[in-house]
Amino acid sequence: MLPETPAKALIFDMDGTIVDNMRYHDDAWEVWYRKYGLPFERATFSARTAGMAISDIIGPHFPGADAAELDRLAEEKEGAYRETYLPHVAALPGLLGLLDRARAHAVPMAVGTAAAPPNIALILDTLVLRERFATIVSPSQGFRGKPHPDMFLAAAERMGIAPADCIVFEDAPNGVEAARRAGMRAVAMLTMLPAEAFAAFDNVIASVSDYADLNGNPALRFA
Structure with missing residues (x-):
């Protein structure tokens, strides 16, 4: 201590x-994962990933993607989150x-x-x-x-x-x-x-x- x-x-x-x-992030992540046909475990996702850089979350799913593509994928999710959370x-x-x-x-x-x-x-x-x-x-x-x-x-x-x-x-x-x-x-x-x-x-x-x-x-x- x-x-x-x-x-x-x-x-x-x-x-x-x-x-x-965080529930608004989870909502956006769930839509994003389903769009790309990836499994999404909502009950554990935030606890496992909160605080990580988004590139570290997305990158393993797209090992051949370059930095620009990872940025595009990240912004797709983040833009959806911002749109839904802004009023709240x-x-x-x-x-x-x-x-x-x-x-x-x-x-x-x-x-x-x-x-x-x-x-x-x-x-x-x-x-x-x-x-x-x-x-x-x-x-x-x-x-x-x-x-x-x-x-x-x-x-x-x-x-x-x-x-x-x-x-x-x-x-x-x-x-x-x-x-x-x-x-x-x-x-x-x-x-x-x-x-x-x-x-x-x-x-x-x-x-x-x-x-x-x-x-x-x-x-x-x-x-």
């Missing part, structure tokens, strides 16, 4: 963490209060997400949150997807904060594992999976349904 010291920086995953949108974009309860609290303590914040830039824009710009974050890190910048720790380590480095002083907010095992490999504590957001899905991780300091559940939780403190 990592030491329970005050948080000096916060790093947020986006999908399923800033917003509760909403921050998780309590998120804005937590962001305000962190800012009041001069605690920098970052986003580390596998989402493509247009998907990031859909969420952060619709909710007018982009300026809240010191940096946004994604595979489009050349980083490996989760469970690799690359994005979280880059976010910490850009903020000038030691990994052990960062707390990551994640809804998926791949993301919590990325935080563990980065030497960071994590809060498991239970928008997609139950708390039992994160029981094996020794870096999880809390499991909550939304950010309002963190009010008064001693695991998350800034001073």
Whole structure:
């Protein structure tokens, strides 16, 4: 277990963490998989793939495809997701209060997400949150997807904060594992999976349904 010291920086995953949108991704993925005659196991898909770079999800199905073709296939799915989710974009309860609290303590914040830039824009710009974050890190910048720790380590480095002083907010095992490999504590957001899905991780300091559940939780403190 990592030491329970005050948080000096916060790093947020986006999908399923800033917003509760994973079922819309699953809907788009199911249509995409069926179009190409591929088996789709909805019950396990998000738990297995959330946080991975989309090229790592699609690539194994099309081993002969070049980068341009993989980009086209990815955008086909992502465009469908954005179209269906746009009318429903909403921050998780309590998120804005937590962001305000962190800012009041001069605690920098970052986003580390596998989402493509247009998907990031859909969420952060619709909710007018982009300026809240010191940096946004994604595979489009050349980083490996989760469970690799690359994005979280880059976010910490850009903020000038030691990994052990960062707390990551994640809804998926791949993301919590990325935080563990980065030497960071994590809060498991239970928008997609139950708390039992994160029981094996020794870096999880809390499991909550939304950010309002963190009010008064001693695991998350800034001073």
